[in-house]
Amino acid sequence: MEKSDSQKIPQPVGENVQRIDALEKVTGSAVFGDDIQFGPGLLHARIKRSPHPHALIKKIDGSKALALPGVKAVVTGEGFDGYLGLYLQDRHIFATDRVRYVGDPVAGVAATTEEIAEKALDLIDVEYEVLPAVFDPEYGATPEAPLLHPDLKNYAVANFIFPKADTNISNHFRIRKGDTSSAWAQCAAVVEHKYRVPHIQHVPIETHVAVARVDDRGKITLWGSSQSPFAQRNLIAKALHISQSDVEVIAPYVGGGFGCKAGVSMEALAVAIAMKVRGRPVKLLLTREEEFHTAFVRQGVVAYFKMGCDKDGKILAMENRYYWDGGAYTEYGVNITRASGYSGTGPYRVPNVSVDSFCVYTNHPVGGPMRGFGMPEMHAGLEQCVDELAHAIKMDPAEIRLRNCVRGGDIILTGMKMHPTGLSECIQKAREAIHWDEVHPASGPNKRRGKGMAIMWKAPAMSPNAGSSAWVEMNEDGTATVGLGGQEIGQGTFTVMAQIAAGTLGIPFENVRIARPVDTDYSPYEWQTVASRLTWSMGNAVMAAAKDAKRQILEVVAEAWKENIDDLDIVNGNVISYKTEESISLQDITIYGMPRENFNGWIGGPIVGRGKFMPTYVTGLDPETGQGERSVVHYTTGAQAVEVEVDLETGRVEVIKAVAAFDVGKAINPKLVKAQMEGGLVQGLSTAFFETLRLKDGVVINPSFVDYRIATSSDAPADIESIIVETAQDDGPFGARGIGEHSLVPTVPAVANAIYAATGVRVGAPPFSAEKVFLALMEAGLVKGV
Amino acid sequence: MSLHRINLKINGVAEQVDVASNTTLLQMLRDRLALTGTKNGCAAGECGACTVMLNGEPINSCMILAVECEGADLVTIEGLAKDGQLDVVQQAIIDQGGVQCGFCTPGILISARALLNRNPDPTDYEIRDALVGNLCRCTGYVPIIAAVKQAAQMQKQAAQ
Numbered sequence: 001m002e003k004s005d006s007q008k009i010p011q012p013v014g015e016n017v018q019r020i021d022a023l024e025k026v027t028g029s030a031v032f033g034d035d036i037q038f039g040p041g042l043l044h045a046r047i048k049r050s051p052h053p054h055a056l057i058k059k060i061d062g063s064k065a066l067a068l069p070g071v072k073a074v075v076t077g078e079g080f081d082g083y084l085g086l087y088l089q090d091r092h093i094f095a096t097d098r099v100r101y102v103g104d105p106v107a108g109v110a111a112t113t114e115e116i117a118e119k120a121l122d123l124i125d126v127e128y129e130v131l132p133a134v135f136d137p138e139y140g141a142t143p144e145a146p147l148l149h150p151d152l153k154n155y156a157v158a159n160f161i162f163p164k165a166d167t168n169i170s171n172h173f174r175i176r177k178g179d180t181s182s183a184w185a186q187c188a189a190v191v192e193h194k195y196r197v198p199h200i201q202h203v204p205i206e207t208h209v210a211v212a213r214v215d216d217r218g219k220i221t222l223w224g225s226s227q228s229p230f231a232q233r234n235l236i237a238k239a240l241h242i243s244q245s246d247v248e249v250i251a252p253y254v255g256g257g258f259g260c261k262a263g264v265s266m267e268a269l270a271v272a273i274a275m276k277v278r279g280r281p282v283k284l285l286l287t288r289e290e291e292f293h294t295a296f297v298r299q300g301v302v303a304y305f306k307m308g309c310d311k312d313g314k315i316l317a318m319e320n321r322y323y324w325d326g327g328a329y330t331e332y333g334v335n336i337t338r339a340s341g342y343s344g345t346g347p348y349r350v351p352n353v354s355v356d357s358f359c360v361y362t363n364h365p366v367g368g369p370m371r372g373f374g375m376p377e378m379h380a381g382l383e384q385c386v387d388e389l390a391h392a393i394k395m396d397p398a399e400i401r402l403r404n405c406v407r408g409g410d411i412i413l414t415g416m417k418m419h420p421t422g423l424s425e426c427i428q429k430a431r432e433a434i435h436w437d438e439v440h441p442a443s444g445p446n447k448r449r450g451k452g453m454a455i456m457w458k459a460p461a462m463s464p465n466a467g468s469s470a471w472v473e474m475n476e477d478g479t480a481t482v483g484l485g486g487q488e489i490g491q492g493t494f495t496v497m498a499q500i501a502a503g504t505l506g507i508p509f510e511n512v513r514i515a516r517p518v519d520t521d522y523s524p525y526e527w528q529t530v531a532s533r534l535t536w537s538m539g540n541a542v543m544a545a546a547k548d549a550k551r552q553i554l555e556v557v558a559e560a561w562k563e564n565i566d567d568l569d570i571v572n573g574n575v576i577s578y579k580t581e582e583s584i585s586l587q588d589i590t591i592y593g594m595p596r597e598n599f600n601g602w603i604g605g606p607i608v609g610r611g612k613f614m615p616t617y618v619t620g621l622d623p624e625t626g627q628g629e630r631s632v633v634h635y636t637t638g639a640q641a642v643e644v645e646v647d648l649e650t651g652r653v654e655v656i657k658a659v660a661a662f663d664v665g666k667a668i669n670p671k672l673v674k675a676q677m678e679g680g681l682v683q684g685l686s687t688a689f690f691e692t693l694r695l696k697d698g699v700v701i702n703p704s705f706v707d708y709r710i711a712t713s714s715d716a717p718a719d720i721e722s723i724i725v726e727t728a729q730d731d732g733p734f735g736a737r738g739i740g741e742h743s744l745v746p747t748v749p750a751v752a753n754a755i756y757a758a759t760g761v762r763v764g765a766p767p768f769s770a771e772k773v774f775l776a777l778m779e780a781g782l783v784k785g786v
Numbered sequence: 787m788s789l790h791r792i793n794l795k796i797n798g799v800a801e802q803v804d805v806a807s808n809t810t811l812l813q814m815l816r817d818r819l820a821l822t823g824t825k826n827g828c829a830a831g832e833c834g835a836c837t838v839m840l841n842g843e844p845i846n847s848c849m850i851l852a853v854e855c856e857g858a859d860l861v862t863i864e865g866l867a868k869d870g871q872l873d874v875v876q877q878a879i880i881d882q883g884g885v886q887c888g889f890c891t892p893g894i895l896i897s898a899r900a901l902l903n904r905n906p907d908p909t910d911y912e913i914r915d916a917l918v919g920n921l922c923r924c925t926g927y928v929p930i931i932a933a934v935k936q937a938a939q940m941q942k943q944a945a946q
Contacts, residue, residue, distance in 0.1 A: 018880060019880070019883075019885060021885075021888065022880040022885050023880070024888075025885045025888030025891050026872065026876040026879060026880060026885060026888075026891060026895060027823070027863065027864070027866070027867055027872075027876065028821075028822070028823020028824070028862070028863030028864050028866075028892045029823065029864075030888050031822075032822075032825070032889060034816075034822075034826065035816075035822035037820060202923075203923055204887070204889070204923055205825070205827045205833055205835050205887075205889045205890045205921055205922070205923055206825070206827065206835075206887070206889045207827070253887070253888065254887060255825070255887050255888070255889030256887045256889055256923050256924060257887075258923070287829065288827070288828035288829065288830060288832075288833075489887060490886030490887030490888065490924045491886065492886070671883050672883070674883075675883050675886065675925065675929065678925070678926045678928055678929070679886065679924050679925045679926040680926075681926060682925075682926025682927065682928070683923065683926065704828075704830065704832060705828060705830075705832035705833055705921065706832060710921060710923065711926075711927075712917075712918045712919075712921065712927075713913075713914045713915075713917040713918050713920070713922075713927045713930070713931065714914045714915070714918050715927075716914075716926050716927040716928050716931070717928075718910070720926070720928055
């Protein structure tokens with residue numbers, strides 16, 4: 001028998017195993033939040049919300065509502081004086097003295113039916129004094145703007161967020177590197193632009209749902225569609241001034257998250273209402289319209305770029321400023337601001353950099369994390385500017401990217417040394433796959449073809465010490481159950497974790513179970529299912545737990561067989577000895593242990609392995625210059641290229657072919673990696689062509705799928721190619737790093753650059769609707785108006 | 787509100803349910819019969835997550851009143867697999883990787899089954915057209931379209 005090479009990737013890591021959740025999801029038996037049965041005791045909650053973008057609350061009278069038969073409780077902010085907020089605690093559960101966006105919750109009702117609860121809302125009288133509002137982040141950042149959070153200076157805040165007292169600026173992140181002012185003179189070309197990227201929304205097909213029950217002891221149980229069971233436990237406990245261990249969050253399958261089910265949004269409302277009707281479960285299910293009005297949004301941004309290069313295309317300087325429309329409160333906005341600051345040059349090596357990134361309170365819906373966490377919004381303009389630089393010096397746009405893209409060993413804008421990355425390989429592969437240098441004729445006389453490319457980088461944006469933990473418990477039948485706290489939101493993480501556990505332990509994939517639903521009372525701690533961090537971070541924890549279990553098993557067998565542990569291994573569910581070629585099934589030994597020689601007692605016992613992972617090496621950054629040794633854990637990089645055909649008569653843009661190439665370190669499951677690349681690309685195209693959350697005086701005016709269009713089956717390109725590049729991550733499990741968000745980061749600018757290549761017209765900020773493209777073509781004189 | 791007694795067949799089984807006149811078919815399925823495989827994504831006929839087959843036709847169950855279903859023959863996602871054997875559309879969507887979060891999946895599978903019932907050999911265009919009312923935010927549709935193609939092939943082979 002040959003001893004296996006420890007460097008070898010063990011099966012089933014790297015294989016396209018079938019999703020562990022596939023069967024229950026195709027038969028309708030998978031349980032989502034609204035599917036859990038609570039019986040006839042269930043109460044239904046509805047929320048009374050502010051109709052004003054900014055107003056003082058003068059009086060709330062719920063007495064008439066409470067008198068309505070079937071109404072069990074009317075709850076306001078009275079008695080809930082604690083604050084919510086992941087990085088900056090700036091929000092009460094219910095608005096108390098002031099409302100700051102249309103939809104801000106002011107009261108809640110629990111009733112025996114949804115209809116009664118809805119009716120009760122009309123009976124709650126709220127008196128407001130309307131105040132002037134802020135709808136533009138640039139204006140909001142000026143001293144003239146009305147102050148939305150006069151208490152900003154008193155809010156509790158994470159030590160890497162820098163709010164400015166007595167302003168609407170909840171965070172200002174700065175980079176100062178080199179000397180931009182003297183660099184412009186050496187540039188052969190300088191490009192300067194402003195982009196206004198609109199608000200969009202996540203639009204999971206499952207709306208937010210939370211069910212809360214409070215027992216007589218005061219223990220809270222919360223069931224919900226959640227990306228962040230542990231963060232919710234923590235934040236809700238803090239807001240209620242109670243112990244974290246008195247909040248249990250149970251999180252079934254999530255029907256799409258994309259960030260909007262991270263942190264705390266509406267969940268605390270259900271808890272607060274349930275506290276007033278102890279013993280009864282209270283369900284709050286957002287209607288689709290309510291979801292559009294009140295769920296987290298992807299923040300709008302006003303972005304200024306100035307960049308220049310020399311005649312050889314070397315980028316010499318960038319001066320970029322971002323004004324993020326953080327909305328009324330800032331669960332995540334302050335950290336999106338920070339992320340777009342420390343990644344503010346895009347994936348380029350730039351010697352002279354100035355970046356200012358502001359998070360500004362406005363009277364818009366609350367900015368949350370959305371797939372990409374600031375990167376799609378930032379790259380939308382940045383990657384068009386780089387394209388313009390290339391054209392200005394008559395260089396191939398792919399070539400300028402190859403010359404300047406970040407490589408291992410480069411010092412990036414924060415002063416951090418870049419780790420090995422395959423970005424240039426991604427560019428090359430995307431270029432080949434799209435047949436970059438070939439010219440394809442358009443399909444008609446009034447049509448134009450063109451190809452565009454954009455590249456990207458993104459680091460997991462999170463607390464520097466966001467941790468993961470896991471356990472691996474062996475069962476009587478030789479299977480292993482993996483305990484974890486990260487959530488299956490469609491990305492396939494349960495499958496990937498099972499692969500990592502199976503490969504590490506040496507048992508077949510079919511013999512691994514995932515303990516679910518995630519339950520904060522039983523599952524091991526996980527920071528949050530965000531930032532594309534699970535494969536890497538939770539994967540490390542699961543791998544450590546599986547190694548621990550394996551070591552425990554082998555110690556027992558080594559003692560029983562009187563062998564050296566180094567001669568033993570677990571292969572295909574059996575412990576084997578490379579020395580004696582003896583073999584024993586795990587079934588017999590991982591619970592009951594093994595008998596000593598001559599049945600002289602026993603060795604071992606139930607096996608439970610434990611593992612954890614927490615990055616310990618991220619350093620603080622200088623608040624004035626943004627410089628530091630290690631700004632982030634790592635970057636995933638990649639490139640997309642698209643070929644489009646623009647119809648000059650209608651302005652409609654058709655994507656003929658789309659190519660994506662990303663460096664994922666190591667694809668634990670290539671099929672799932674490609675599914676992320678493909679799904680993200682189409683979501684990116686949806687944002688490129690269709691999506692804007694239209695806000696008029698703070699009111700969402702397109703709160704339905706008819707008026708807020710997302711990509712349908714008729715919009716997916718017929719030809720998509722996904723390419724996996726693997727430059728190992730030094731601290732990733734088997735070298736892996738994340739891919740979930742990255743796949744939509746470069747899509748918008750790739751499309752914009754392709755439209756330019758086809759028509760010579762720059763369309764600016766998305767969405768590139770047929771109408772917008774047609775008007776741009778008309779303005780450029782390419783077509784005549786009708 | 788007075789209740790109406792309706793009789794119908796759901797997944798081949800006769801059911802009798804007392805429903806209010808304003809109860810939708812979706813509410814009856816989920817809240818009264820605990821057939822929660824059919825999902826509520828918008829309650830406005832816009833997302834397709836609640837698609838069921840009513841007398842062979844795919845419909846949004848949120849847009850039909852339960853009382854309209856007297857005597858109807860209904861197929862929900864729970865009735866797609868027969869005797870533990872997956873329908874070819876279910877097997878194909880697994881094979882092609884067309885499942886992610888899974889929330890749109892039941893509605894998509896019903897639409898796909900209804901398509902293959904009326905058109906056993908659909909073109910790409912016909913598949914896209916049949917699924918245009920089923921929104922999916924995860925997959926980008928590409929593997930779902932491929933799955934319906936594969937299911938058509940599997941169905942053809944099984945018939946031979």
